[in-house]
Amino acid sequence: MSDAIITHRLTKHYGSKRVVDCLNLRVPQGCVYGLLGRNGAGKSTAIKMLLGMVHADSGHAELLGERCDHLAAETRARIAYLAEGHPLYGWMTIGEAVRFTRPFYPTWNGPLADQILDHFELSRRQKIRRLSRGQQAQVSLALAVAPEPELLVLDDPTLGLDTVVRRDFLESLIQIIQRHGRTILFSSHILGDVERVADRIGILVDGVLRVDCPTETFRQRMHKVVLEFHGPKLEVETVREGPLCPGLVSYRQIGSRVELVTVGYDDAQRTAIESLQPHSIEVLDLNLEDAFIEYTRGPRRSLPLFAMETEDASSTDSQGAA
Amino acid sequence: MHRALIVKELREAAGLVVLAVLAMALVLAMLTGFPILPWYSTRIIHYPFLQDSLRFNFWLVAGGLAATLGLKQSAWELGKGTYHYLLHRPLSRHHIFGIKLAVGGGLVMGLSGLLLALYACWALTPGHFPAPFEWSMTWPAWRLWLALPVVYLGAFLSGVRPGRWFGSRLLPLAAAIPLTMLVSLAPWCWLSAITSLLVMVPGISAIFYYAQQRDY
Numbered sequence: 001m002s003d004a005i006i007t008h009r010l011t012k013h014y015g016s017k018r019v020v021d022c023l024n025l026r027v028p029q030g031c032v033y034g035l036l037g038r039n040g041a042g043k044s045t046a047i048k049m050l051l052g053m054v055h056a057d058s059g060h061a062e063l064l065g066e067r068c069d070h071l072a073a074e075t076r077a078r079i080a081y082l083a084e085g086h087p088l089y090g091w092m093t094i095g096e097a098v099r100f101t102r103p104f105y106p107t108w109n110g111p112l113a114d115q116i117l118d119h120f121e122l123s124r125r126q127k128i129r130r131l132s133r134g135q136q137a138q139v140s141l142a143l144a145v146a147p148e149p150e151l152l153v154l155d156d157p158t159l160g161l162d163t164v165v166r167r168d169f170l171e172s173l174i175q176i177i178q179r180h181g182r183t184i185l186f187s188s189h190i191l192g193d194v195e196r197v198a199d200r201i202g203i204l205v206d207g208v209l210r211v212d213c214p215t216e217t218f219r220q221r222m223h224k225v226v227l228e229f230h231g232p233k234l235e236v237e238t239v240r241e242g243p244l245c246p247g248l249v250s251y252r253q254i255g256s257r258v259e260l261v262t263v264g265y266d267d268a269q270r271t272a273i274e275s276l277q278p279h280s281i282e283v284l285d286l287n288l289e290d291a292f293i294e295y296t297r298g299p300r301r302s303l304p305l306f307a308m309e310t311e312d313a314s315s316t317d318s319q320g321a322a
Numbered sequence: 323m324h325r326a327l328i329v330k331e332l333r334e335a336a337g338l339v340v341l342a343v344l345a346m347a348l349v350l351a352m353l354t355g356f357p358i359l360p361w362y363s364t365r366i367i368h369y370p371f372l373q374d375s376l377r378f379n380f381w382l383v384a385g386g387l388a389a390t391l392g393l394k395q396s397a398w399e400l401g402k403g404t405y406h407y408l409l410h411r412p413l414s415r416h417h418i419f420g421i422k423l424a425v426g427g428g429l430v431m432g433l434s435g436l437l438l439a440l441y442a443c444w445a446l447t448p449g450h451f452p453a454p455f456e457w458s459m460t461w462p463a464w465r466l467w468l469a470l471p472v473v474y475l476g477a478f479l480s481g482v483r484p485g486r487w488f489g490s491r492l493l494p495l496a497a498a499i500p501l502t503m504l505v506s507l508a509p510w511c512w513l514s515a516i517t518s519l520l521v522m523v524p525g526i527s528a529i530f531y532y533a534q535q536r537d538y
Contacts (some may be wrong), residue, residue: 053406054537073412083406090402091333100330103323104411 002065004029004151004183005050009059012045012207019045021207022059027200029150030181034188034198034215038296042207043187044084047155050185051081064151077105080144084155086136090129094122094139098146105147113146116172134165141169145176152176154186158193170196191289195219205296215288222249222291225260227278250294261286261294323413324421331425334398335391339429342387346437349379354444370445371459380466384434385502388474389495395426396481396529405538419533423478423526430474431467438463462506465514469505472498472518475525483532494528 005027012020020042027033037043048054050061050068061068066075088097094117102108117124120138128136137157144152157173158166170193176182188194194201194215201218203211211218247262247269258278262269265283273281286294350356353368353376368375399405409415438460446455476498485491501521508514 048406048538051410053409055535073414076410077412079410081406081410083403083410085403087403087405087407089330089334089404089407100326101411103326104413 002029003027003062004031005033005061005063005185007046007050007059007061010046010049010056010061011058012042012049012054013057014045019207020049020056020204023204023207023209025202025209025212027183027185029183031200032184032186032198034186034194034201035204036187036189036191036194036201036211036292036296037204038189041204041296043204044155046204047153047185047187051079051153053083077107077147078150080147080149080152082137082140082144082152082154082157084159086133086140086157088128088136088140088143090127092128093124094126094128094131095124097128097139097143098124101143101146107148109146109148112148113142116142116145119172120168132165134161134169137161137165137169138172141172141176150182152182152184152186154184156187156189158188158190166190166193173197191292195288203292203295211295219286219288219291221264222286222294223262223265224284224286224290224294225262225265225273226280226282226284227258227260227273227276228280228282229256229258229276230279250297323411324417327413327418327421328425331395331422332429334394335426335429338387338391338394339433342383342433345383345386346433349383350437350440350444352379353441354450369453369459370441370451370455371463376441376463377466380434380437380463384430384437384467384470385473387433388430388470389477391426391430392474392477392479393481393495395422396478398481400481400538409538415533416530419482419530423475423529426478427471427474430470434467434470438467461511464511465508466506468511468514468518469502472502472505472521472525475522475529476501479525479529479532482529482536484536494525 003026005025007023007025010020010023010025011018019040023042023046025046035043035046045054049056050063052068052071055069063071064075064078066072071079089100092100098113098117102110116138120135120142122131122135122138122142126135128139131139141157144154154173158169161169173184174197184197186197198215200213201211201215202209203218247264249261249263251261252259260273353370399408408418411418441463442457442460444450445459473495476495479494480492483491483494485493505514505517505521508517
C-alpha cells in the first residue's frame with residue numbers, strides 16, 4: 001500500500017522558535033491518522049505546510065505522490081482541507097457556497113452534498129454568518145466531501161463545538177471514512193474524538209513527533225506505577241536518575257506516594273522499581289486521554305502546598321494514633 | 323470556475339462600489355450644478371475640467387475607492403482566514419490573484435472612467451456651459467485616471483505583503499503616492515500611460531510573488 005502523505009525532515013521556524021522540528025511522517029492510504037499535541041505543539045503549522053499554506057524552512061512533503069509546495073490543480077482537487085475554525089464566506093448563503101465551490105470540481109457529487117446538508121437540517125437559504133459554529137463545521141464538511149476527495153486533511157475540526165454537535169460531526173465523519181476507504185489526517189486535542197476515529201496517532205511535543213504508532217498500541221504501552229513508601233522520605237531524584245530512566249515519562253511525589261508514568265512495564269523496570277523497596281507497587285493502565293496528558297505534560301513537580309497538606313495530614317494521623 | 327471567482331469578487335466589492343457610485347454621483351452633481359441636494363446652488367462657477375475642485379474631488383472619491391478596494395480584496399480575506407478556503411481551490415494562485423486584480427482594477431478604472439466620461443459628455447453638450455469644449459481640456463483628468471492603478475496596486479500589495487507591524491505593511495501604499503504624482507504630472511497622456519505601466523508591472527509582479535511565497 002502506498003503512502004498518501006510523506007514528510008521528510010519538515011521544519012518551520014517562527015522567529016527564533018522552531019515550531020515544527022524535522023517532522024518525518026508517513027500516512028498510508030486508507031489510514032485515519034490523528035495528529036495530537038497540546039496547543040502550540042505545531043499541529044496546525046504542520047498541516048498548513050502540507051497544504052502549501054505555509055512554506056517549510058527545510059525538508060519537504062508529498063501528498064498523493066506530489067510535492068506539496070507545487071501541488072497541481074488536479075491533485076489539489078483530490079484533497080479536501082478543512083482549516084481550523086471552518087473559514088467560509090459569511091456573506092454567502094449555504095446555497096451560494098455550494099454554487100461557488102461546485103464549478104472547481106469535475107467530480108462534484110451534488111446528491112452527496114445535499115444528503116449531508118439535509119442530514120444536518122441545513123437550509124440552503126441560511127446565511128453562513130448566521131450559523132452556529134457547529135453548523136458552519138457541518139457546511140464545511142459537506143463542501144469538503146462533495147468533490148469525493150481521496151485525502152481529507154482536517155485541522156482541529158471539532159474545535160469549539162459542543163459535545164452533541166461534536167459527536168454528530170464525528171459520526172458523519174466515520175460514515176464518510178467508510179466510503180471507499182479514504183485517507184484522513186486530522187489534528188485534535190480532544191482525545192475522545194481521536195479514540196473513536198483514528199487507527200493511528202502521532203503526538204507532537206514542542207514541534208517534534210514523539211509518537212507515531214497505532215492508537216491501541218500507544219494506549220496499551222503507557223502505564224502508571226504507584227509506589228507507596230513507609231519510613232524515611234524518598235527523594236524523587238533517586239527515582240528520576242535511577243535505573244528507571246529509559247522508560248520514564250513523568251514522575252510525581254506526594255508525601256510518601258510516588259507516581260511514575262512509564263512506556264511499557266517489563267521485567268527490567270519491575271526489578272528496578274522493586275530495588276527502591278517500596279511498601280507497595282500498583283500498576284495501572286491508562287486510557288488514551290490520561291496517557292496523552294501524561295506523555296505531553298512532561299516532567300512535573302508536586303505543588304508544595306498539596307505536598308505539605310498531605311504531610312500535615314499524615315503527621316496529624318500519626319499523632320492521633322499515638 | 324473563473325465565473326464563480328469573478329462573481330465572488332464582485333459581490334464582496336458591492337458595498338464599496340455602491341458607496342463609490344453615490345459619492346461619484348454627488349461629485350458629478352457638484353461639478354455640473356445638478357440640484358441633487360435641496361440646499362445646493364445650481365450656479366456653475368467653474369470651467370469644466372479646468373478647476374481644482376475636480377482634481378480634489380476626483381482624488382477623494384476615485385483614489386479612495388482604489389485604496390479601500392485594494393486593501394479589502396487582499397487584507398480582508400487574510401483577517402477573516404478565508405484564504406485557507408479560497409487558496410485550496412484547485413486553481414493556481416496566479417489565477418486566483420489575477421482574477422482579484424482584474425475585477426478590482428476593472429471596477430476602479432471603470433467607475434472612475436465613467437465619472438470622467440459623464441462629466442465630459444455633459445461639458446460637450448451644447449447649452450450646459452457657456453464656453454467652448456475641447457477634448458484636450460480633459461487630458462489632465464485622464465492623466466489622473468491613469469494614476470489610479472498605482473494607488474490600487476499599492477493598496478493591494480500592502481494587504482498581501484507580510485509586515486512586522488501595520489505601519490511597515492502600508493509602505494507600498496505610501497510609496498504609491500509619489501508614484502501617482504509622477505504619473506499624473508507627466509506632460510502628455512502617452513507618457514502618463516507608459517509611466518503607469520512601468521509602475522504597474524513590478525507592482526503586479528510583487529503581488530504575485532508575495533501571494534505565492536507568503537505564509538497564510
